[in-house]
Amino acid sequence: MGTSCALPDREVSMSESRAVPPLLSRMVAIGAAAAALLMPSSLTGPASAAPDAPAGSGAAAEPGYYLVTSADRQPAVLAHALERTGFDVLEGPMDHGVPVLADPAAVARLQQRGLSVQYTGPLYQPVSRSTRADTNTYYGGYHTTAGHEAHNTQVSTAHPDLVKLYTIGQSWLKTQGRGGHDIQALCITKIQQGDCELTNTGRKPKFTVMSQMHARELATGELSYRWIDHLVNNYGTNTDVTALMNSTELWVIPIANPDGVDIVASNSTRPVAQRKNAHDNGCTGTGRGVDLNRNSSYHWDVNQGTKCDETYPGTGAASEPETRGIQNFLATIYRDTKPAADFSAASKSTTGAFLTVHSYSQLDIYPYGWTNQLAPNNNDLKAIADAMARANHYDVVHGDGGLNYFAPGATDDWIYGQLGVPGYTIEVGPSSGSCGGFFPVYSCVNSFWQLNLPAYLAAAKAAAAPYPTGR
Ligand SMILES: [Zn+2]
Numbered sequence: 001m002g003t004s005c006a007l008p009d010r011e012v013s014m015s016e017s018r019a020v021p022p023l024l025s026r027m028v029a030i031g032a033a034a035a036a037l038l039m040p041s042s043l044t045g046p047a048s049a050a051p052d053a054p055a056g057s058g059a060a061a062e063p064g065y066y067l068v069t070s071a072d073r074q075p076a077v078l079a080h081a082l083e084r085t086g087f088d089v090l091e092g093p094m095d096h097g098v099p100v101l102a103d104p105a106a107v108a109r110l111q112q113r114g115l116s117v118q119y120t121g122p123l124y125q126p127v128s129r130s131t132r133a134d135t136n137t138y139y140g141g142y143h144t145t146a147g148h149e150a151h152n153t154q155v156s157t158a159h160p161d162l163v164k165l166y167t168i169g170q171s172w173l174k175t176q177g178r179g180g181h182d183i184q185a186l187c188i189t190k191i192q193q194g195d196c197e198l199t200n201t202g203r204k205p206k207f208t209v210m211s212q213m214h215a216r217e218l219a220t221g222e223l224s225y226r227w228i229d230h231l232v233n234n235y236g237t238n239t240d241v242t243a244l245m246n247s248t249e250l251w252v253i254p255i256a257n258p259d260g261v262d263i264v265a266s267n268s269t270r271p272v273a274q275r276k277n278a279h280d281n282g283c284t285g286t287g288r289g290v291d292l293n294r295n296s297s298y299h300w301d302v303n304q305g306t307k308c309d310e311t312y313p314g315t316g317a318a319s320e321p322e323t324r325g326i327q328n329f330l331a332t333i334y335r336d337t338k339p340a341a342d343f344s345a346a347s348k349s350t351t352g353a354f355l356t357v358h359s360y361s362q363l364d365i366y367p368y369g370w371t372n373q374l375a376p377n378n379n380d381l382k383a384i385a386d387a388m389a390r391a392n393h394y395d396v397v398h399g400d401g402g403l404n405y406f407a408p409g410a411t412d413d414w415i416y417g418q419l420g421v422p423g424y425t426i427e428v429g430p431s432s433g434s435c436g437g438f439f440p441v442y443s444c445v446n447s448f449w450q451l452n453l454p455a456y457l458a459a460a461k462a463a464a465a466p467y468p469t470g471r
Contacts, residue, residue: 169325
């Protein structure tokens with residue numbers, strides 16, 4: 001599954017159904033069991049109000065996760081139809097129904113169509129009142145765009161020997177003179193002559209982590225925040241970190257979609273489920289914007305959605321300033337070692353690695369995501385994903401992952417297909433429970449971090465020589 005996000009990170013394709021791989025079957029079984037446990041007697045909404053719900057907002061007013069089924073349509077067909085009519089169809093196993101994020105009005109519309117709608121859990125978790133005061137955080141501790149920017153400035157100022165901070169592009173609102181943000185990237189290493197320059201001639205291999213391209217995937221930006229702190233705070237004391245920073249440039253783009261994160265954080269206890277950027281295309285609510293993970297210039301696909309859809313790919317390849325900034329940056333720091341043809345292998349001498357972090361589904365995804373055909377460096381690409389999975393115990397998938405969803409125009413495919421750099425997606429977190437979905441309880445970030453730090457390290461270490469076999 002090229003790049004999922006338990007949502008319409010991928011489009012439903014109408015292609016022939018494929019067998020679900022064993023690993024995925026296991027995931028499906030676990031997910032179904034969890035969903036069954038969570039299912040209350042009411043089929044229309046949460047059985048009781050969230051403990052911390054604002055006065056006057058009954059449980060029925062809260063959005064939640066649902067499984068939608070039809071008596072006469074296969075899930076993949078139903079998913080496609082729902083997405084085309086404005087529903088927020090989530091990526092994920094569909095053998096118990098099409099996962100949908102819906103508010104009560106959307107639930108009513110589904111029921112009016114004669115569809116069966118089963119509630120599986122709330123979008124929002126309770127937020128402790130004591131954690132609401134900090135202006136740079138929201139929803140119990142998640143950092144706003146401004147909070148990340150302050151952090152980036154703080155670490156680069158405090159550690160000039162270890163960190164360089166760059167502006168690599170602008171958000172859509174900034175290009176319009178309507179506020180917005182620069183897109184920031186940090187380079188973290190033990191800085192020697194020639195390190196952390198915006199060139200592809202540096203002597204150290206480069207590993208880049210990018211997060212929160214989909215703004216509502218809250219946990220992912222926090223993992224970058226902790227990755228940055230882990231590196232700068234442990235240089236010289238932790239053997240692994242010291243060796244890595246002596247040998248490798250660790251680049252981080254903590255917030256790839258800053259305008260989107262501003263929208264998400266505009267409600268500190270009930271974040272807005274904005275996935276796309278803030279490109280004002282006349283759509284209301286979270287329909288506004290372009291899906292930046294469908295907007296790359298590699299296998300950009302006009303058929304990924306119309307403008308109000310969650311997977312709307314934009315008016316053309318790299319139509320969005322965020323996409324152009326990120327692509328230009330990556331093409332500047334990495335050497336291009338791959339012929340343009342999709343199935344021509346990247347050189348064995350390639351260095352570098354790239355990781356884009358999304359949520360949720362507990363997956364380690366490797367190229368390609370636009371096709372089920374194996375990438376020409378498949379064995380080496382998969383070996384790195386397997387090393388990540390030994391750390392975080394997520395399922396390793398590529399292509400459509402057996403779910404009939406492809407993700408053309410995604411960043412991980414772009415960096416591999418365009419430059420030959422191995423590109424990965426981690427889908428952090430489970431689909432249900434208080435740590436599930438887009439908006440986990442903030443304390444869940446602790447467990448995500450413990451689980452995924454060694455996966456980040458595995459990918460970072462692979463940057464020195466990612467293709468040992470050349471196959
Ligand atoms: Zn995502």
